[in-house]
Amino acid sequence: MDNSMDTLQTYIQSFGYDWLSNVLLITGASLLVWIVWKIVYGRLEALTKHTRLVWDDLLLKAVKAPVSVLIWLWPATVSIGLILTSHTKADTSWLSKVDLILVISTFIWISLRLIHNVEEYILAQKKRDETTVQAIAKVARLFFIVIGLLTGMQALGLSLSGLLTFGGVGGLVVGLAAKDLLSNFFGGMMIYFDRPFKVGDWIRSPDRNIEGTVERIGWRMTIIRTFDKRPLYVPNSVFSNIVVENPSRMLNRRIHETIGLRYDDGEKVESIVNEVRTMLENHKDIDAKQTLMVNFDAFGPSSLNFFIYTFTKTVNWARYHEVKQDVLLNIMEIIKRNDADIAYPTQTLKLEPASLHASQDQSSLIVK
Incomplete structure (x- = not known):
């Protein structure tokens, strides 16, 4: 990457133009390449519409914006190198690392957009469990982000072995400091893998005042819409310590x-x-x-x-x-x-004749 950047800058400077002309030349070339890309994209889009496969449409939509941004930003780093070389004697070798980071970022961006498109397509079909699809999509995003970060760190010259060693010690400190955050994270993983409930289920807990319809299961908390339409935000770690009833099943x-x-x-x-x-x-x-x-x-x-x-x-x-x-x-x-009837509360009072005469005599005495 270093040699290619130096070669490109040397080739552009060989035209003998000043830095402004070279920058304008690079910008014009970027515009030309961008127009060509738009034409090519339009042709590819027309072709994919005539195919039975859906994945080519999803992939093409995923690369549209990242490639367009790369077409403009990558030549821009060359222009920055020419400007710095013309006005200062600063070392511009760091620009090659910027280009490498730019390429890695573009790859991660395309991957995340593709995962998002696939997730939306599968959920729209309503043939798969929504919670499972969302869980797989989140794990896939996390995987590509971690791979991209590690690759970017290595491109910047950081030692991964030293970083992992530091991460072992630092992870212990962070784990103690973020105990609740990690417990919520693993609580969310438990929900995804054990699947006691999914999005759309009606759940309730006899241990806590929790009852409603599950709207979203996140990494840190689960959103439940109560029957009076209020949102209830429950940390995922709570579900590890309570009994959850799922009447939807x-x-x-x-x-x-x-x-x-x-x-x-x-x-x-x-x-x-x-x-x-x-x-x-x-x-x-x-x-x-x-x-x-x-x-x-x-x-x-x-x-x-x-x-x-x-x-x-x-x-x-x-x-x-x-x-x-x-x-x-x-x-x-x-x-x-059956000529019967439903009973209603009644009370029968039975008075003995002797007690009746006694009460009458007592009443007459009181009157006298």
Whole structure:
């Protein structure tokens, strides 16, 4: 890289022009190359639109801006070298390292843009789990950034072995100072790999006041939208120490209700219970393969209680309540059809004749 930069500067200076003319010449050449690149890009874009592959479109979009920037910035370093050489006697060998850093940065930029395009394309297809796709994309970005940083440090003349040795000692110090940050990072990794929940899931924790829909899982925190539409920012390390319930992954929703009949309808209880059980077994929205129980349960203070225990086929919250309403209305109809009624709280007072006469006598004495 050093020899190529010196050769290029020497070749440009051989024209005998002053530094301003050389800079204008380089700028004009950059403009010409940029126009050629735009034409070539347009042709390539037209060709990729006629192919069935999507990856060539994603790659072409990824290189568009970085290549355009490189076309302008790389000759600009040559111009800076010519200006410094013409006005000062400063050493311009450092510009070659700038060019190398520029090339490395361009490669990283293209890689990050390509990862972003691929991530957006896969998420738009809605055929893959969103959390998994985002996790792979983040790991890929981190990989290319680390590789780019290490390559750039080596290009600047830094010893990687010494850097790694220093990093071992410095990493311990940083780890102690940033303990919470690292615990959140590894907590996020745990969520990505264990997958107790994903973006879009409804989660809640009986240990903490956490309940809502997961909007985003970041490296440091998870954003949960509560049911009153407020954002809740939870550090990822919290999920390592609490129990998390994921109702979104339930297979069925349960209906568990207790219905009370009047004591006057005692002889009709068995018939009503049997009809309710038959109704549930034939209901189109009840999963008869799951536990289904309808039984006379208890003698209540003012009612004969029987319970229903069954599961709906749907897990949708709104649809579940529609099914539950239909089940309860059918139960009411069955009770009415058997000339029975649902009990309401009542209290019977029984007065003995002796106590009644005693109270009457006491009342008459008080009146006298």
